[in-house]
Amino acid sequence: MRSGALVPGDEREAWFIRLMDTYGRLLLGLCIMLLKDHQLAEDAVQETFLRAWRTGGLREDTERAWLVRVAANICRDYQRSRWFRFVERRVTPEDLTIPVPPQENDVIREVKRLPRKEREVIVMHYWGGMSAAEIAESLGIARASVYRRMENAKKKLKLELDEKGDAAHD
């Protein structure tokens, strides 16, 4: 996937604002679920848009796949960094001065516990509304791999949540 059509200089800012308006929500949700941290997720989305700007323009038919791929790669880079691994991430929301993120329910907690590869597929499909073909294109994997990851993730979620449901009933 390549960044093709260049946007003329005077239209670039309008193009950039459209990108932010159209894909900001999708990318932010994806990054939150991948990084499990709202502030870091916002950093990752900012960096994604900045990279898009530096390409000089993206082809409209592939821009969503490009942005999702770059955002996922940035999240992976963040997670690999030493800083991410050693920072204490068990701070409670009460300790923070920043706006408190919404409460997680069991489903969200279980989605966050999935392996990263399965988690990103689940979020892209159920949050981003992306088809298997689009996800495959974004992640640079085969469509069959997308289906497999999605099935594995759903099985794990079902198993965990059913167990919790049973425990609650008992």
Added chain:
Amino acid sequence: MTEKELRKSLNDYLPDAGLPEKRREALLAKIRAEGKTAAAPLHLKGEDEMRKSGKFRVTLVLAAALLLSFTMALAAGMSGFVNYKGEPVERQNMVSATPMPANSQ
């Protein structure tokens, strides 16, 4: 757990909008600043300065000399060796400068 529940949970948990206004403003300020920097023709300026300082000409002459010497060495290698008079010498007729020791055979 159904797919509907999964979708609903994600929708409830994740934000409805993209980046917060402050982040958007900061990003726009950054790209505007980058746009101004990128407008300056940096590569042309560098080339002009190189021409003015004479480095361009010196580099050109050195490159030509290097190419010429390489071509001559290649031609000499292909046509064989010559003696001090400029006459071609076959490789097997060349005599070693150091005489062989008498008891070497």
